[in-house]
Amino acid sequence: MTSGSHETRPTPRHQLMSQAKTLLDTWSRGAEALALLKAVQQAGWLPLLAEPRSLQALQTSTGSSLAHLESVLLVLTAHGVVEWEGDLVGLSPSFEALCADDATVGIADLLDYAQMLPRYIQEAVQMPPGIPMSETDALIQAKVFGGHVTPATQIAFRLLADALPEYAVLEAGGRGLDVGCGVAGALLNMALIFPKSHQVGLELLPSIADEARRRVRALGVETRVEIRCQDVQTLDEERAYDTAxxxxxxxxxxxxxxxxxxxxxxxxxxxxxxxxxLFVPPMDGDMAAMRGFALSQLLFRHRGMVFAPTAEELVQEGLAAGFESVRVAQTPFGRLAILRRPELPEGRLKNTLSAE
Incomplete structure (x- = not known):
């Protein structure tokens, strides 16, 4: 038997299989990194890493062996979570900001949300549509979408208020209504910007309403901010609010x-x-954004929501309900559909939609 030189080439089908396997491996590495970061956060390591410190100091604080610390920190370094300065290790600037007390959304909430989503994606494929989110998971989602009141959010909401003259009525002590207020992130920012205003938030789920009330108390605005655990469909007030x-x-x-x-x-x-x-289709070519948009669409539609209506479509919904169109406004929070309750009999109204 003689040996000859020959080259073994992968078949086109094998190449396709390898491409798919590489993609799955990439997804798996991301899930593993999230699991590691969640474990580190639960173990209380992230506050310890807020300031650079030595391995010996970390060992004393965590009770872990040096070998174990080195293994974990190697992965965190590779993912940009921590950085080294000589013999000292600490959170990278971006993760230090995310873990700080003034973060708009806390890292614990973000990790809880990331851990929750795969389960709902699986249910969206396997379960019949229309199943509501559990109250525990709804609270996690509300914290991520609502965020905390911080100096940065105050600046952003001040820019929003300056861009919308419709909010001037709150400056003079008007009443605002937030329908589906969640943990009251937006409502509380507006309450602080307009200290003479009175705000009412409606939230269906008790645990979310309780969290919103806790945040109201923490900011000391109980006398002019009310959180009601109430289905908006049961609201029977008439001509009671200046903005909603x-x-x-x-x-x-x-x-x-x-x-x-x-x-x-x-x-x-x-x-x-x-x-x-809230949700805007991504630009062509932005594959990461397109994947995120598609997954969000799957989740929201599975729960019976209308996903990503445009501002113009929101205006049409309002017109069908009897509102009068004002305009579509471009703001620091994206595009807003602005409508008003007519001051004249409905038959005399003229709808005037204009886009800014």
Missing amino acids: FWAQPFFPEAIRAGVLQVILRALRPGGTLLMQE
Whole structure:
């Protein structure tokens, strides 16, 4: 038997299999990194790494062996979570900001949300649509979307208020309504910007309403901010509010028209309704954003939500409910549909949609 020189080439089918395997490996590495970061956060290591320190100091604080610390820190370094300065190791600047007390959304909440999503994605494929999120998971989601009141959010909401003259009524002591207020992130920012205003937030789930009330107390604004654990469809106030914000992405399609009718009745004539265009299709070519958008669409539609309506489509929803169109405004928070309760009989209204 003689040996000859020959080259073994992978078949096209084998190359395709290898490409798919490489992609799966990439996804798996990301999930593993999240699991490690979650474990580090639960073990209380992240606050220890807020300031650079030696391995010996970390060993004393954590009780772990040097070999174990080195193994964990090697992975955290590779993922940009920590950085080394000589013999000292600490959080990288970006993760230090994310773990700080003034972070808009805390890392613990973000990690809880990242841990929760795969389960809901699996359910969205395997389970019938329309199953609501559990209250525990809804609270996790509310914390991530609502965030905390921080100096940075105050600046952002001040820019928003300056861009929207409709909010001037709050400066003079007007009443604002937040429908689906979650943990009251937006509501509390507006309450602090407009210290003469009175704000009411409606939240359906008790645990989320309790968290919102806790944040109200922490900021000392209980006398002018009220959180109600209430289904908006049961709100019976009429002509009681000057402005309303509706967290429309989180309301099922089946009740949207009825919710708008309740808000219309609750606003004073000339009162303003604002709705945010929260999800925007990504630019062509941005594959990471496109994947995230597609997954969000799957999750929201599975729970019976209308996903990613444009501001113009939100205006049309409002018009169908009896509102009068004001405009579509470009703001620091994206595009907002702005409508108002008519001051004139409906038959004499002229809808005037304009885009800024």
